[in-house]
Amino acid sequence: MTSNxxxxxxxxxxxxxxxxxxxxPLFVMLTTSLKSLEEIRTGGLLALPRAITFQPWLEAWSSAxxxxxxxxxxxxxxxxxxxxxxxxxxxxxxxxxxxxVFAQWRFPGANLFxxxxxxxxxxxxxxxxxxMARMLGLLGLAGTIPGLIFVHVIYGIGFTTLFxxxxxxxxxxxxxRAAKVDGAGFFRIFWSIFLPISLPIIxxxxxWQFTQIWNDFLFGVSFSGPGSQPVTVALNNIVNSTTGVKxxxxxxxxxxxxxxxxxLVYVVAGKYFIRGLTAGSVKG
Amino acid sequence: xxxxxxxxxxxxxxxTHILHDINISIEEGDFLVLVGPSGCGKSTLLNCIAGLExxxxxxxxxxxxxxxxxxxxxxxxxxxxxxxALYPTMSVAxxxxxGMQVRGVDKATQxxxxxxVAGQLQIEPLLARKPGxxxxxxxxxxxxxxxxVRDPKLFxxxxxxxxxxxxxxxxxxxxxxxxxQDLNASIVYVTHDQIxxxxxxxxxxxxxxxxxxxxxxPAEIYNRPANMFVADFMGSPAMNLIPARVRAxxxxxxIEIDRIGDAPLVITDPVxxxxxxxxxxxxxxxxxxxxxxxxxxPGTAQGAGxxxxxxxVEPAGADTxxxxxxxxxxxxxxxxxxxxxxxxxxxxLAFDLSKVSYFSPKDGSRLN
Numbered sequence: 001m002t003s004n005x006x007x008x009x010x011x012x013x014x015x016x017x018x019x020x021x022x023x024x025p026l027f028v029m030l031t032t033s034l035k036s037l038e039e040i041r042t043g044g045l046l047a048l049p050r051a052i053t054f055q056p057w058l059e060a061w062s063s064a065x066x067x068x069x070x071x072x073x074x075x076x077x078x079x080x081x082x083x084x085x086x087x088x089x090x091x092x093x094x095x096x097x098x099x100x101v102f103a104q105w106r107f108p109g110a111n112l113f114x115x116x117x118x119x120x121x122x123x124x125x126x127x128x129x130x131x132m133a134r135m136l137g138l139l140g141l142a143g144t145i146p147g148l149i150f151v152h153v154i155y156g157i158g159f160t161t162l163f164x165x166x167x168x169x170x171x172x173x174x175x176x177r178a179a180k181v182d183g184a185g186f187f188r189i190f191w192s193i194f195l196p197i198s199l200p201i202i203x204x205x206x207x208w209q210f211t212q213i214w215n216d217f218l219f220g221v222s223f224s225g226p227g228s229q230p231v232t233v234a235l236n237n238i239v240n241s242t243t244g245v246k247x248x249x250x251x252x253x254x255x256x257x258x259x260x261x262x263x264l265v266y267v268v269a270g271k272y273f274i275r276g277l278t279a280g281s282v283k284g
Numbered sequence: 285x286x287x288x289x290x291x292x293x294x295x296x297x298x299x300t301h302i303l304h305d306i307n308i309s310i311e312e313g314d315f316l317v318l319v320g321p322s323g324c325g326k327s328t329l330l331n332c333i334a335g336l337e338x339x340x341x342x343x344x345x346x347x348x349x350x351x352x353x354x355x356x357x358x359x360x361x362x363x364x365x366x367x368x369a370l371y372p373t374m375s376v377a378x379x380x381x382x383g384m385q386v387r388g389v390d391k392a393t394q395x396x397x398x399x400x401v402a403g404q405l406q407i408e409p410l411l412a413r414k415p416g417x418x419x420x421x422x423x424x425x426x427x428x429x430x431x432x433v434r435d436p437k438l439f440x441x442x443x444x445x446x447x448x449x450x451x452x453x454x455x456x457x458x459x460x461x462x463x464x465q466d467l468n469a470s471i472v473y474v475t476h477d478q479i480x481x482x483x484x485x486x487x488x489x490x491x492x493x494x495x496x497x498x499x500x501x502p503a504e505i506y507n508r509p510a511n512m513f514v515a516d517f518m519g520s521p522a523m524n525l526i527p528a529r530v531r532a533x534x535x536x537x538x539i540e541i542d543r544i545g546d547a548p549l550v551i552t553d554p555v556x557x558x559x560x561x562x563x564x565x566x567x568x569x570x571x572x573x574x575x576x577x578x579x580x581x582p583g584t585a586q587g588a589g590x591x592x593x594x595x596x597v598e599p600a601g602a603d604t605x606x607x608x609x610x611x612x613x614x615x616x617x618x619x620x621x622x623x624x625x626x627x628x629x630x631x632x633l634a635f636d637l638s639k640v641s642y643f644s645p646k647d648g649s650r651l652n
Contacts, residue, residue: 181334181356181361181362193371
């Protein structure tokens with residue numbers, strides 16, 4: 001065996017250890033969620049379930065108690081969907097238009113504006129809580145799903161603008177000039193020339209925004225009302241509001257359900273995510 | 285009526301002046317080439333004509349219509365860009381018809397014009413392809429097709445050949461010239477390549493630092509450059525610019541040039557040119573001859589040259605270039621290929637004084 005292949009095998013071994021280390025919690029969650037409470041009490045943490053049961057999943061979905069409300073995750077899951085989908089779409093569209101302007105339609109003070117938007121990416125969530133609460137109150141959106149959408153769109157625009165601006169800035173200005181001479185205007189150029197080459201960066205923006213918004217807890221817990229809590233808040237309530245015996249299996253199933261959509265989005269669009277992050281230039 | 289008329293055009297970004305007092309007028313069918321070193325403002329001027337850059341003051345008229353404040357799409361122009369600027373996601377056919385589609389031209393006309401232009405440029409087999417699948421020369425053709433299909437009053441070309449390899453550049457140059465003749469199109473063409481300028485243009489504008497140095501036909505620019513910058517920039521090898529001293533004698537002009545390892549060379553221009561005491565003599569390499577063989581040329585009779593020490597001889601096939609030192613500057617002569625000139629030997633050379641230029645060493649302007 002040459003030293004080169006030995007090195008390779010060593011590399012694989014280390015990578016496998018890391019992979020196992022990261023996959024272990026998922027394994028525990030999955031197996032625990034398929035065990036009965038009795039089995040959890042008597043069996044080991046890492047043991048496979050002796051008798052598989054889907055009861056915890058059903059409970060987590062439709063009857064677990066979050067505080068006083070015992071309807072499982074289902075209503076909150078739909079709250080999250082109703083919040084995340086429009087927020088992702090709106091912030092992506094606005095980010096695309098912003099990026100298009102910053103990259104290709106320079107105006108006086110554009111750099112200052114871009115710096116300000118970029119700065120918005122680095123403002124910690126906590127700082128905006130109070131002003132945002134006041135703002136939502138004034139707009140009459142406090143405690144509603146549209147209010148949450150509003151917050152997430154505002155907070156996401158900085159990132160989406162950055163993504164699209166950096167993507168579009170690699171596209172030669174002559175393309176816009178040619179289209180202008182051809183008679184196309186601002187939106188026509190965006191629609192016919194820029195949007196068709198944007199799939200990789202749209203994917204990046206959608207995955208990023210969806211993950212951020214779906215997983216957000218702080219905005220969800222601060223700005224939602226009883227009927228508009230997202231799934232992350234409900235998960236927290238379910239896990240924290242057990243009476244008597246702690247139903248680990250239900251908690252685990254609920255956690256997996258809450259995490260499933262982001263996992264799904266990444267699996268479906270992940271390869272474009274990498275491509276979009278690394279690519280950027282378009283050969284004309 | 286001039287097809288393009290630019291009056292007192294100024295362009296500045298804040299305090300930085302990019303273009304100074306530009307005045308140009310060309311007739312229908314003219315091929316105007318804007319030439320100059322990079323940063324001279326030629327591309328900016330083209331963009332001003334296109335309306336892609338706003339101008340600070342002045343007037344631009346196309347076919348008699350004041351278009352100064354008019355947007356590019358309404359100027360009745362078409363433009364070919366340096367990077368070709370083909371729309372990457374559209375097929376060649378879509379690239380060519382996009383402009384018509386935007387302007388709402390009906391489908392039948394679009395198809396007819398596309399066919400016409402594709403035939404003209406011989407790109408029919410490429411129509412379904414995407415720009416990414418084309419070679420540089422093919423992209424160039426498509427970019428021209430996009431301009432041709434518009435049938436505009438004025439074509440604008442922004443260094444269209446600079447991204448092609450040397451061989452393709454020469455053949456595309458010929459094609460552009462042929463296209464110009466066939467269509468009798470009016471063209472404004474930007475290049476930094478003086479050979480392109482000479483071969484294509486009917487009129488040349490030489491620019492430097494945002495100022496027009498000279499406007500004229502290629503022959504005028506070449507034979508009577510307005511100043512030392514134009515003299516040096518146009519022509520390859522460049523015009524020899526030789527510092528010299530002058531004195532008037534018996535109604536003639538005696539010109540004294542320093543020579544290495546010998547007394548100064550004195551040549552006589554039979555006309556009294558009224559020149560200042562210090563001048564720069566401008567002479568093209570092909571206007572320096574072997575003294576013995578060209579006694580019949582006007583002004584090259586005895587007295588117009590002398591023996592000089594040849595430093596380097598460069599045979600180039602059709603010609604032989606001989607390099608010497610005069611007035612402290614290297615001077616190149618273009619001689620016949622079979623010339624007996626040898627390096628490190630003295631050789632008799634004569635200037636064709638009917639073709640030389642005299643420049644002022646102070647401001648570089650032309651004196652004769």
